[in-house]
Amino acid sequence: MTKEDAKGNEQVHTDFKERMTYGEYLQLDQLLSAQKRLSDHHDEMLFIVIHQVSELWMKLILHELWAAVHSIRKGEMQEAFKMLSRVSNIQSQIIHGWDVLSTLTPAEYIQFRDKLGQASGFQSYQYRMVEFALGYKTPHVLKIYEKDPVLHKELKEAYESPSIYDAAIEKLMEAGFPINPQLVERDYTQIYEADPSVEAAWAKVYKNVDEYWNLYQLAEKLVDIEDWLQQWRFRHMKTVERIIGHKTGTGGSSGVGYLKKVLDHRFFPELWEVRTKI
Numbered sequence: 001m002t003k004e005d006a007k008g009n010e011q012v013h014t015d016f017k018e019r020m021t022y023g024e025y026l027q028l029d030q031l032l033s034a035q036k037r038l039s040d041h042h043d044e045m046l047f048i049v050i051h052q053v054s055e056l057w058m059k060l061i062l063h064e065l066w067a068a069v070h071s072i073r074k075g076e077m078q079e080a081f082k083m084l085s086r087v088s089n090i091q092s093q094i095i096h097g098w099d100v101l102s103t104l105t106p107a108e109y110i111q112f113r114d115k116l117g118q119a120s121g122f123q124s125y126q127y128r129m130v131e132f133a134l135g136y137k138t139p140h141v142l143k144i145y146e147k148d149p150v151l152h153k154e155l156k157e158a159y160e161s162p163s164i165y166d167a168a169i170e171k172l173m174e175a176g177f178p179i180n181p182q183l184v185e186r187d188y189t190q191i192y193e194a195d196p197s198v199e200a201a202w203a204k205v206y207k208n209v210d211e212y213w214n215l216y217q218l219a220e221k222l223v224d225i226e227d228w229l230q231q232w233r234f235r236h237m238k239t240v241e242r243i244i245g246h247k248t249g250t251g252g253s254s255g256v257g258y259l260k261k262v263l264d265h266r267f268f269p270e271l272w273e274v275r276t277k278i
């Protein structure tokens, strides 16, 4: 029961001398003092906040994804599905960030772009870890963070670990599908390449949904995640095009040309291929 004063207003807690406040619990002093503009341009605040918000969401995505890999490998499929649904919902949130960023015009961005030097989202280690968790292993981020041994170790572990798709393939094998044995003994630092035995297994799952309900659910959750990630990549590419046109990126790439090229990469190739085949 809440208390009310004489005028009928609710009495809320105001004495926090001995108690933890909301701000203390969330360490807002640290979080909200990390938006340090390098220029005095008004719009740089948007640029910093949108990146930080994206990184915070990526932190939660990684938390959920690695836990989902663990659950799948233990056979706790319902737990994994719940976490993967959460990942998709986070991804749908992040995508709306592009609408906000699109209010930044080329004329505004150009006024503080030089301040970034060679810093670029290309060096986002959390983004690379998301790619690692999904099986897209590119080593350049390891080189970039050699100067930070703790982070480097974490990145290396993620780089060398089986991805969520490797865990899904293990499940196909456990269900009795004749999966190419080389796939489960493979070098996990290599980018996953489509295999006919995996495609045949998924085709059977999609044709016999009732019999393989859990595998079917898993396949669809993975497709959700890849679909959202591709939509993120696409919106990033178009937003970059409207803000910097075809200028080269601060990270050293061709810019939009590079971002268009990464759109071609598929994380779970057989799950896309199977849609044509069944």
Ligand code: HEM
Binding pocket: 050, 051, 054, 055, 101, 104, 109, 120, 121, 122, 123, 124, 127, 236, 240, 243, 244, 248, 249, 250, 251, 252, 253, 254, 255, 256, 258, 259, 262
């Ligand atoms: C004005 C806004 C932005 C511009 C102009 C921009 C531009 C670019 C460019 C040109 C690249 C290619 C690499 C390079 O040469 O730099 C890139 C990569 C990247 N950016 Fe952005 N970006 C913007 C906003 C964002 C935001 C808000 C995020 C959210 C975290 C982000 C995350 C990334 C990531 C993760 C990559 C690597 C993509 C990959 O390798 O597949 N960017 N960006």
